[in-house]
Amino acid sequence: MKKKRKYYKVQEYIKKNIQQGIYPIGSYLPSENDICKQFDITRTTARKALDELLKDGFIEKEHGKGSKVLERSKSLGLLTVKGFTEAANHKIKTVMLQEPKIDNWSPSIAFPLKQDEIQAKCVYFQRVRYINDKPIMLEHNWYAEDALELIKPDDFIEGSFFKTLSQKYFIEIKGSKQELRAEPANKEVANNLGLEEGEAVLHISICFKTSNPTLNLYSELYCNTSEFPIRNSYFL
Amino acid sequence: MKKKRKYYKVQEYIKKNIQQGIYPIGSYLPSENDICKQFDITRTTARKALDELLKDGFIEKEHGKGSKVLERSKSLGLLTVKGFTEAANHKIKTVMLQEPKIDNWSPSIAFPLKQDEIQAKCVYFQRVRYINDKPIMLEHNWYAEDALELIKPDDFIEGSFFKTLSQKYFIEIKGSKQELRAEPANKEVANNLGLEEGEAVLHISICFKTSNPTLNLYSELYCNTSEFPIRNSYFL
DNA sequence: AGTTTTAACTTGTACGTACAAGTTAAAATG
DNA sequence: CATTTTAACTTGTACGTACAAGTTAAAACT
Structure with missing residues (x-):
């Protein structure tokens, strides 16, 4: 039933690429429009995927520039x-x-x-x-x-x-x-x-x-x- | 310049009502459609406001039911x-x-x-x-x-x-x-x-x-x- | 050459629409 | 009366569009 969540697939795809270093720490992800083309989705959906990654601390967004890959593991309570x-x-x-x-x-x-x-x-x-x-x-x-x-x-x-x-x-x-x-x-x-x-x-x-x-x-x-x-x- | 952020106004309005107990802890907020009517905005904008409150730990959302007011102050590092x-x-x-x-x-x-x-x-x-x-x-x-x-x-x-x-x-x-x-x-x-x-x-x-x-x-x-x-x- | 302007990108906000899916209570059914 | 169905709500996902606003580098200008 969760198969329909397009944004989730996109989110997981990007997350995987971050974890494997294909999108290295400090680099910028493809732009929202690029992601739209790549997955044949609208920007609303692409942004939803990025929002989730933002919430999970994988990326940060820079207005006018793009989405930057963050070093993982902030905000895990203390002393991870x-x-x-x-x-x-x-x-x-x-x-x-x-x-x-x-x-x-x-x-x-x-x-x-x-x-x-x-x-x-x-x-x-x-x-x-x-x-x-x-x-x-x-x-x-x-x-x-x-x-x-x-x-x-x-x-x-x-x-x-x-x-x-x-x-x-x-x-x-x-x-x-x-x-x-x-x-x-x-x-x-x-x-x-x-x-x-x-x-x-x-x-x-x-x-x-x-x-x-x-x-x-x-x-x-x-x-x-x-x-x-x-x-x-x-x-x- | 930030005056234009409608969702922010809605967000602050609801937050204030939570803090003042007008929306008590455990109660449900007005539905997204109600909020739309009240502020003359679209559901996209109303949901954006609620998303922010969700992120900040003020509410939780229950599919099919509504947005419930949470007890404040989770996730502040330790020992708040x-x-x-x-x-x-x-x-x-x-x-x-x-x-x-x-x-x-x-x-x-x-x-x-x-x-x-x-x-x-x-x-x-x-x-x-x-x-x-x-x-x-x-x-x-x-x-x-x-x-x-x-x-x-x-x-x-x-x-x-x-x-x-x-x-x-x-x-x-x-x-x-x-x-x-x-x-x-x-x-x-x-x-x-x-x-x-x-x-x-x-x-x-x-x-x-x-x-x-x-x-x-x-x-x-x-x-x-x-x-x-x-x-x-x-x-x- | 150095400065300013422009154009082409980026993300941010907001509009409107449609249908899917979970919840609940009233209405229909047996 | 008890059960099932329906209808009316709720939130979730996704479509498409438009323009605002920040960034950057090339183009135009002085």
Whole structure:
């Protein structure tokens, strides 16, 4: 029944081209009139497609110039992976402490699992993120084993799980729930982040929803924020 | 030049009626056709106005039924006042430690002030938020004295600064920048939140942008997250 | 050569029309 | 009376047209 939504097809086509780099970041999309010709639609429909991409943060429009492709991933609550990779000017390093493996769900996951998920096993992986060779964040990540194949470390695009999802599997992050707590570091966290036990760390629990309804990502993050606070901004 | 944007006038008219409770939360707006008649516009234009309100989180649309007025303030990054007041089922109390007064800008504000602001004085007020009679959050708030009059405590609508802004001054929050740090509590924080010095607290620095370009709000918050973690969710 | 004007692009706003599709309550049916 | 059908609403999609307004580079002018 949704086959009739022409604008949706156009939207998905353009989105795919952005994700695959055919329309590179910073470049301008074909003009609205070009899109009309290409898909044999009216400008109303083409604009509707672009409006959706605008809302999703894929493009911005410049009056008189065109639609420019944006860097993806703004406005995902706080500290998406972007919040981290974005710490520009700084040397980022990621060390995989535990490569993705089939495992049982951990009780340390803060958010309740769905029925479907709890019955399957899960894929688990653990990483430490460094800035300027200082360990800043300890990451635990889980997702349902039957929702997505086990991704090997070599398949990570630029070390980013989200980029891999987007570019290899065309899965987008649709939203997230998060909980934040200031906690004293336990032994594991202290060891991995080079802190004393009991020092204050920021504990962030996240449940990411994706465009694949069966795939949720669960992350438990422990951050040393003394030097690099977590930043977040949102604009309507 | 912007006078010509009919949809904007309609949008602002409806927004005002929502803010003033003429279109109450949960009710349905007049239908698109009614709006057309009322403003002598076509449905295209009426829908454009509603689209904007949809984007801004004022309404949601229900196919075949109508446009429903939403509770305001979703998706403002994390922990807007809503994030707090929302802790439903719990008894919330707010104690004003320092009523709004003219003061000098404090160096403890994490975000850089604008040139215009730094030259003026500011209005400062300090509050402690309680949940179930336990002090949970210590708040410091500042805004430029020449951007908005000094609001007296009695004028706070339901104890909420944001509701007051919205309903009395028609000023909306347009976005925010935030920084999060896990820190050991200092003496002032520990005293006000009933903690030991050195216990981990969540320090949140916020700069709110408003629909009044000259008015920014600066807040430094200190949270005891051990019992009530800060929640945040975002959906595209 | 340097400046101004123009023409050809771009997106923004708004008109009007038509039909599809979801919702609801009244009317027709058994 | 209970069920089904219909009619009258709602929003969703898409057509086509026209002109306004911002941008840019080529053309015309001084």
